[in-house]
Amino acid sequence: MKLGKLSKKILMTSLILSSIALVGCTTNNSTNKENNSSDNQITVQHKLGTTKLNSKPKRIAVLELSFLDSLHNLDIDPVAIADDGESNKVTDVTNGEKIDYVSVGDRKEPNLEELSSMDLDLIIADTSRHSEIYEDLNKIAPTIVLDSIDSSYDEYIENFETIAEIVGKEDVAKAKIEEAEKVLSDVKDKAKDKVSDEEVLTVSPKNDEYTAHTSSSFVGQVLEKAGFKNAIQSDDREASLSLEQLVEINPDIIVYMRDDIDTTIYTEWKDTELYKSLDAVKNNKVYTTVARGPWTQYRGFISVNTLTKEMSGWLLNN
Known part of the structure; x- marks a missing residue:
């Protein structure tokens, strides 16, 4: 069947409009994909x-x-x-x-x-x-x-x-943080009655240096949140002490945060009269950790659990 000129014109117009509609649909889909990609991007x-x-x-x-x-x-x-x-x-x-x-x-x-x-x-x-x-x-x-x-x-x-x-x-993180805070809070309640007036010095001695962790360090902050007062209150995370400075601080409790202290400067100090004059030494309140990692290397929830467990065993569970 032959189409008249008018019919042909109508058909061509329809085809053009259909093509425009298809192009429009394709463009919209592409934009949506880009938006989705942007929405998923993490900055x-x-x-x-x-x-x-x-x-x-x-x-x-x-x-x-x-x-x-x-x-x-x-x-x-x-x-x-x-x-x-x-x-x-x-x-x-x-x-x-x-x-x-x-x-x-x-x-x-x-x-x-x-x-x-x-x-x-x-x-x-x-x-x-x-x-x-x-x-x-x-x-x-x-x-x-x-x-x-x-x-x-x-x-x-x-x-x-x-x-x-x-x-x-985020939800998992929130629950985990709340769990850790409860552990710290529970230990703090126990520490309040037993060691509230005692100062703790946490030390990671080296071959030629007696390095203490302060209240601003990871260990220091965890212990303070658990109710143990750090003997060195400082914005610096560590403090290198001479034997004379250690005697001046005279902590009530000393915690050595490594299990191999006999390979460190501790061996040079332990038999001196100055070291023996420390309250912590005289009162048998010098403790050595079971393992170094949780105290000085890991810095996470495993450390929180280890620190609070060992401190409680030494000082709170008697």
């Missing part, structure tokens, strides 16, 4: 800048043990961990639970080549140890840098909340 402010993630990261590398502690308490296992080549440090933090991960070397000097081979979504690094290699890490995968080595307990909690937000586990 993280951290110590060295801003990092953008297009989605919740699944393959995560951690270069400090406190970040492992955070992820483990959010029910997430990192695929790569700087564990110093000591897998027992990982199982310490995970309460004995074995996880499947790749060791990427020392916390001080992580193996960049190994990290490059792992198709990572996110790297979590420490300000103190990894700032100088931040650009190298960022070329491997999006990287955020947070305080770990130099963090207080409050800063650990802030980092924990940041990591929880990145992985979409």
Whole structure:
């Protein structure tokens, strides 16, 4: 059947309008996808800048043990961990639970080549140890840098909340923080009656240095929240003491935060008359931790539990 000129014109107009409608639909769908992508994007402010993630990261590398502690308490296992080549440090933090991960070397000097081979979504690094290699890490995968080595307990909690937000586990984080706060509060109630007037000096001695952790350190803050007064109130996290300065402080309680103190400067001091004059020594209130890691290396919820448990056993449960 032949179409008249008018009919042909009507048909052509219909086809053009249909094409315009289809183009409009395609354009709208594309815009929606872009908007969705933007909605899923995560922007993280951290110590060295801003990092953008297009989605919740699944393959995560951690270069400090406190970040492992955070992820483990959010029910997430990192695929790569700087564990110093000591897998027992990982199982310490995970309460004995074995996880499947790749060791990427020392916390001080992580193996960049190994990290490059792992198709990572996110790297979590420490300000103190990894700032100088931040650009190298960022070329491997999006990287955020947070305080770990130099963090207080409050800063650990802030980092924990940041990591929880990145992985979409804010509710889990809130419950975990409340659990830790209850542990600290319960111990504080017991400490109030038994050690409220006594000062605690926490020490991590070295070969040639007697290094105490102050009220601003991770350990110091945890113990103060648990009702134990730190013998050194300071904004500096650590204080290197001479024997004379130690005698001047004269703490009621001394806690050595490593189990190998006989390899440190302690051996030079312990038999001196000055050291023996300390109240803590005379009253048999000098204690040595079972293991160094939870006190000076891990800085997380595992540390909170260990510190409060050991302090309670020494001072509160008698």
